[in-house]
Amino acid sequence: METNRFETFFDAIIAIIITILVLKLPQPASPTLEGFLELNTIYIAYIITFLILYNIWYSNHNLFQLVENIDNTTVWIYGAMIFVISLLPYFTIWLAKNIYSVPAETMFGVLFILTHILYTLATHAIYRSNPYNEQLQLTDFDSRINHAPGVIIIIGFILTYTVYIPGIYICCLISIIMWIFIERILRRGDDGN
Template structure:
């Protein structure tokens, strides 16, 4: 099977995730800028989550351009990733509505951790099917960024109960690490 349907389905789910997140932002009552002040945690949560969903979409898009065909294992691994991504709007809303509270920040980190694990499982499933492709193996490489991200999430989850702003700083750090698409894949696609 080729990747067209998997990519189209994934793009649709990710678009819905972003739509759900923005619909969770309630319009303030009042016409002054002061009416926006209570929304600052909600807006900050939304911006961070939008960036994360965008990062996953971007990397998924680049990665799937390297994949020639899929099987059932890859389809299920992709659904697993989409499941965890679909929980981001819930954690985003909870975190924003509760002014970046410790438990919502920890849950947010758990969901981000599971997204990273799910993405690694997807990559593993693709490599298992197409592992003989030297371009694909070179593009994936050792995935230091993925491993570092997963570790930072694991550190950030319990730190949320010490100081949730440290956890938020770690989540922002990971987002900065991934902000640009993985150049290894772009380089292989150009070659």
């Protein structure tokens, strides 16, 4: 499949998911700063989910600039990832309204981990299906630093199940910020800057 067609399809899905996510944000109970600040956990959860979706979109955009075609394995992995990220608006709002709920924390963390795993698998599939693409092979996707966000999420699970219930929520925020910076650092190294 041509990456241009798939990228357009994937971009549209990301845009729809972000739109659904923002439409689920409640309005403050009162038109004051206090009313706005009462919803801080909802806004932070929104920011985490938005950054996850944005980073996936940005990473895919950069990756698809290096390849012209993807194979069926990649399409199926992306299909699974689309399913997982389509659940993000529902579980983001559930978590935001129940920040001290272990099941809400767990589901949000599971979705985050599944998204990270599926993105990693899709990227590996793209690399495998393009072994002669010199530009692609020069990128450092297999860097061990790429696993750091997953480790942070595991720490979040440990915190949630032992001493601090919002541990996954906080670690997801740290993890996505780390994921964004790792992506930029690796990209900068690939560009030779």
